[in-house]
Amino acid sequence: MGNAPQPQTFIQKRVASIDALRGFDMFWIAGGERIIHALYKVWPCGATRVLDTQFEHVQWEGFHAYDLIFPLFVFVVGAVLPFSITRRMEEGANRGQLFRHIVQRFLILFLFGLIYGGLLDFNLQHLRIPGVLQRIALAYLFAGLVMMLTGVRGQAIVCGGILIVYWLAVWLIPVPGFPHSAWASMQGSLPGYIDRLVIPFRTCCYPFGDNEGVISTLPAISTCLMGVLAGHWLRSGKYTPNRKALGLVLAGVASLIVGRLWSLQFPIIKNIWSSTFVLWAGGWSLLLLALFYWIIDVKGHQRWAFFFKVIGMNAITIYLVDRFFDFGIITDVFLHGLRPHMGQIEPLIWSCSVVFTMWLFLYFLYRQKIFLRV
Secondary structure (H helix, E strand, C coil): CCCCCCCCCHHHHHHHHHHHHHHHHHHHHHHHHHHHHHHHCCHHHHCHHHHHHHHCCCCEEEEHHHHHHHHHHHHHHHHHHHHHHHHHHHHHCHHHHHHHHHHHHHHHHHEEEEEEEEHHCEEEEEEECHHHHHHHHHHHHHHHHHHHCHHHHHHHHCCCCCHHHHHHHHHHHHCCCCHHHCCCCCCCHHHHHHHHHHHHCCCCECCCCCCCCCHHHHHHHHHHHHHHHHHHHHHHHCCCCHHHHHHHHHHHHHHHHHHHHHHCCCCCCCCCHHHHHHHHHHHHHHHHHHHHHHHHCCCCCCCCHHHHHHCCCCHHHHHHHHHCHHHHHHHHHHHHHCHHCCCCHHHHHHHHHHHHHHHHHHHHHHHHHCCCCC
């Protein structure tokens, strides 16, 4: 009949604020940070210098805005889990099918990560086995299994327990050749030492280990579980939307306070994904989710977020495509004759144009309803 409810499309089933937040995060990975660097190059001053610094990774201890990008993505992966698992159950999937889906998605993401790291070059000496997608895949796998096997309380206990066990291991297990006082140093940390022993080919991003290394992946599972707990909170039917947003804010502030106090003993270090880094980045992730949820889902202001939503619905796609294709090639087709006449603002216009070209590619996929659903 004409008035019968229509089945929801894939786009309608998505959570708008989570897609927008994922797209906001991926925007910085896919070129947004280059706009900030170009802005500083064009207008060097105190304010742009601060922004420029914030979009560089901290070498070891400390935290810049750019250090939030990766853990925020892992957090969002977790936040989606309660929605996606519930949706599949409503569609008739049993527990065995859900377990298979989680493992299948893990394998595909891990394979994509190996391809990103050079698998198809067929040169093992240049293959990086750890990586961003590999860590996301592992965090997703274990967070998904924990969610399937335990309730919300159990998930919270596992999340906190990993952070405590990881801290005790890094603090108490000695590293050969280094005094105990070097346990949180770049050279003498346990995660870096294990990376040097275990990772067979090349490591990345700091000279004494891999910032997506072996045991430092364990606390990344807690980052994902923090997202899972936030997803449960948003799915709850017990509270009003405003109270849900407030709950996220309070949880975020609490996470920041605990992380800051704990950092007096265990520093905030992204390269080894320290327990305090999990709490600090998780606190900011919760606050950002609260902001996006309140503006988009509570207040209903969605139009401004469409730019980010388009990116967020194909986040893995753009991450992979940007690795193997230079969007500057297409951008140069339209701007090569104008660039010599842009003067000192050329770096800024160029960076913005490349990002816009990338977005148009994703918008085409969006309009064609083409989504990489791993």
